[in-house]
Amino acid sequence: MCHEVGTSQLVAMRRDAMDIWDTTINQQRTNNEDSSMVSGSRREGFRMKGSDIDLMCWPNDRRVIWELSQSQYYNTRRQKLILCDCSESPPGFTLLYLPSTNMHTEMRTVCFRMYNRHYISSSKYRQMSCRLRPYISTPHGPCASGNWGSLEWDNAFCFVSDFWPPSASSWIDRCHSWPKPHIVDDIVENGCHFVAIGHKLGRHEDHEWRISFSLAEQKLVYAMNHCQFLIYGLLKLFLKGIINNGLGDDDKLLCSYHMKTAVFWVIQQNTILHWCPQNLLEGFWVCFKLILKWVYEGICPNFFIPDNNMFLSKIHCNKQHQLFITLYGLYEKGIAFLLHSPFMRSYIVNVLHYPRLSICTDEHTLISEASFDENLYIETQSHYVFIELNIQRYIWCLHTIEQIIGSPLLTQYQVLRLQRLTAFLLQEIAFILHMENYTHENKLRYRAEKMSFHMLKLAVKFGCISDMMYIAMYYYKTLRYIEALSILEKIKVKLAQPYLMYRLNADKDMYTEAVGGQSWSKKMKQAVAMDILLDNKIHFISELIPEQQSSLQNGCFISIVPLFILLHMLEILCCRHVDTMRAQTVLDDLQTLVHYDEGQLLDPILRDIIWQILGICQQVTGNLQAALYSYQQSLSQEPCIKIRTATQMRIHEISLWNQ
Known part of the structure; x- marks a missing residue:
């Protein structure tokens, strides 16, 4: 598990790196700019394959308050206030409206009038946010999606409140043993966020906002000991490798957030007395049974607002029944059902067969200096x-x-x-x-x-x-x-x-x-x-401008170019002006590298830009037929860097020259 999820030292390193990024970037924001925060599994310390990057951004010059008396803590000339109205929304959701004295012009386009108030529509706010950010205009739930090279990311548009939600006050009273009092105080003092999406069964689905505890959840995950974190990771692997394996997005009823919620409840309720590596499977089993109970009852209580049933809009009727049958079938097999996961089988089989097997927890034994450096x-x-x-x-x-x-x-x-x-x-x-x-x-x-x-x-x-x-x-x-x-x-x-x-x-x-x-x-x-990262808004090499523009237009901010590919490309481009024979020799070397490398020097994910650059080099040296073939190969690859528009343009150019 430590090799898959990370040792405590590796997880600490990942969190440190994320924390200092947020600190550095947000300290230099002005009042009229957005603040941002990396959230989700990457912020928590996971680096599992296929996981994307979750971002939250919110305007610095606006704050949400729960009641008008809280306005005394703000200079309303610098920060515009927004009020909550939870009277007609399901638990965990709210409407947001502007005080009559705070009806600023730029917000009018995203407001609707009700009960003689101007409410901010979450759906209109999402649309406006995407429109103002043309490079991240692909909607995805409450977010806009984009790419950083080969990584996908979701940017959630939010508002922030410095005050803890009154509907979550019961959570403070529950925190007797976990988390510790100073962590509870820190969480409450940092308030919450409001994400631009409503409840599917709410009266105002298109206008409601979901109360988000992302920052609080991050602090709770940080407060876990490493065994608890490994169990959380095991649940995520179980979800991906067994429950949701082979299912389309619309058929996936359980999600990682349900797994995290189960771990939170189990830890706080002291269901397990000793959270240690020897009890890893026991901890997983307790969490699994709690999820099974939730599915049977059709109720998954939000950790901060238990009245918010997170199954309400998705897991009910036939879907609930089928999911329960699936989970209960696994329950009847016992913990051995983990053997159905190809990944888990190799790790679990020895523990099941030899329960007295010693468990290694020494960092230096688990991971060498070179292996740790690879993660760094x-x-x-x-x-x-x-x-x-x-x-x-x-x-x-x-x-x-x-x-x-x-x-x-x-x-x-x-x-x-x-x-x-x-x-x-x-x-x-x-x-x-x-x-x-x-x-x-x-x-x-x-x-x-x-x-x-x-x-x-x-x-x-x-x-x-x-x-x-x-x-x-x-x-x-x-x-x-x-x-x-x-x-x-x-x-x-x-x-x-x-x-x-x-x-x-x-x-x-x-x-x-x-x-x-x-x-x-x-x-x-x-x-x-x-590998070399090229910010697509900056022109580094004139020959790559069409590729960067194409990538940027498709929501990809960064182009990742394999180091050895760019090395050959630059040498060819320079030698064209000083040594044409050497340019041809280097081009031959580049062709050999592209055709015969087996993943040693070139990342297979980047084959679209690899073939594209080979084509550019062939084109500038006059070999148009070879360039055409390379561009066609680029088009046939997975569009990692999103350069299809540039590729089609170059193919069109060669076709015109050949006429």
């Missing part, structure tokens, strides 16, 4: 993104990092995360400066280029081997081909090291011998390389 490697590949291109915002963010980087409270993983973010910000600023000063007079352009180059060199000090690629791209962009080729040669030497960690393909023994025991900052500079 994954975490440092985070797909940073800023919706707006704003140098001032980037500078504010750098100032925030400067203020907190020396804090003794930072963990080593948070320091590393800040270093990676610093490198990213410097790279973004460098290329934005070039874009903004490209048409200026020589003196201004020279000054901007000098500053940009300095930033890119500084970014390498905070980054890894592959960050040198941004210097090579900048040299190419500014027509300095010899200098770009010189950087590429240095990168190739570093990539040839036998202890290189790239795409988790590292010789662990050689890696440990070469850099074991060093700080991760030093390991990154000497032995770590990653």
Whole structure:
């Protein structure tokens, strides 16, 4: 389980990385900008295959209050207030309306009039939020969906309240043994959110808002001991691998949130006295029986507002009956039903056959230094993104990092995360400066280029081997081909090291011998390389502009380009101007790499951009027939980077030339 879900050290590292990201980004928000928070399973510390990224964003200049007396705590000139009306909504939901003195113009389009009040319609608010963010316009429930490279994400549009909901006051009274009093106080002091979706059986489904306890749930998951967290992970694996296996989205009645709710109730009710690795299966079994009981009764009480039955709109009548039969069939088989999961079978079989088998909990035995570094490697590949291109915002963010980087409270993983973010910000600023000063007079352009180059060199000090690629791209962009080729040669030497960690393909023994025991900052500079992230709002290489524009138009903020593909591409583009024979040799090498690599250097998920770049290189060197074939291959791949529009455009161009 620790290999699948994570050891306590790995989970702590993942949470540290997420926490420092939110802190850094939100500290530099102005009052008229949105705040955001990563929520869901990734924030909790899971990294399971197929899981997406959940985001919540809310306006800083608006606050929801439960009664007018709470308005005394706000400067209403700076923060506009919104009031709750729960009188006609099911438990856990509410209507939101604007006080008559607070009818600001920009909200009128999302309001409807009822009982002489202006209520904010959740459905209209979702539509407006998507319209104002053209790159994230794909609706998905209460969210808008998009892509960061190969990762999908959901962005929920919310409002925030600094006050705890009165309907959840009973939860505070229940917290006798878990969580601890200081955690309860922290949760209550941070209030709640309101997500733009109504109850399907409510009187005002299109206008209601769901009360969200995402921040509170995150703090409760953090308050679990590691055995409890593993049981929660086991329930998620059980749900995905057994209950929902093979079902379409519309047929999946139980979800991960039900599993989490069951764990919360079992922990708080002291159903298990000793939460330890030896009782892992017992803990799972108790949670499973509670879920079975809920399905039988047709009632799944929300952990914070028990009157909110989370089965009410989906699990009832025939669906409830069929789900109960399925779960009861598993119950009759006993805990051995976990053997039906191919993943669980290999882990559970020995425990079932040998109940006295010793259980290893030592972190160093479970995961070596090199293996831990591989997980940290994954975490440092985070797909940073800023919706707006704003140098001032980037500078504010750098100032925030400067203020907190020396804090003794930072963990080593948070320091590393800040270093990676610093490198990213410097790279973004460098290329934005070039874009903004490209048409200026020589003196201004020279000054901007000098500053940009300095930033890119500084970014390498905070980054890894592959960050040198941004210097090579900048040299190419500014027509300095010899200098770009010189950087590429240095990168190739570093990539040839036998202890290189790239795409988790590292010789662990050689890696440990070469850099074991060093700080991760030093390991990154000497032995770590990653694929290249291109912010689609910034033009890094002119030959890739159509691909970036196509990707951005389809809601994909980041293009991920395999390092070795971009290395070959840049070398071909530079050699076209200084050594055409070498350009053809490198093109031959690129063709061999694309056709014969078996996942060692190239991520199969990125085959659309891989074939596309091969086609571009063939096209610029004059081999149109080969380029056409490569573009057709790109079209036949899964659209990871969302570049189909650019591919079709390039095919059309070649067709015109061939006429």
